[in-house]
Amino acid sequence: MHERLADDDAGAIATSDVPWHVTRLGARAEYRLSPRPPRNGGEAAAAGDEALERFLHLYALNRGVLITPFHNMALVSPAPVEEDVDRHTEVFAAALGEVA
Secondary structure (H helix, E strand, O other), X not given: OHHHHHHHHHHHHHOOOOOOEEEEEOOEEEEEOOOOOOOOHHHHHHOOOHHHHHHHHHHHHOOOOOOOOOOXXXXXXXXXXXXXXXXXXXXXXXXXXXXX
C-alpha cells in the first residue's frame, strides 16, 4: 500500500502546477519542494520552505490526515486500508490545488 500512496501522490504532483517530487523509502513518502531529489545538504536546505511545509501539514491535519510536521513525510501503517490511502491522496491533491 505504501507504493500506491507514493505513486498516487506523485500523480497528483504531475497533474498540478507545482514543481515537486515524491521520494519514497520503504513505508515513508516524503514530498520534496523541488523538481528533482537534492544531491546534497545544500540543495536540500535550499528547497525547504518552512511556511509552505507548515501549510501542507496543517491543511492535511485540519482534514483528518496526519503527516509529520517536518519535511512533509507520510508514514504508511503496516495495515492501511484503501480508503485511508484514497483520503490522503484526495487531501494532498486539494492542497496542491490551493498552492498552485
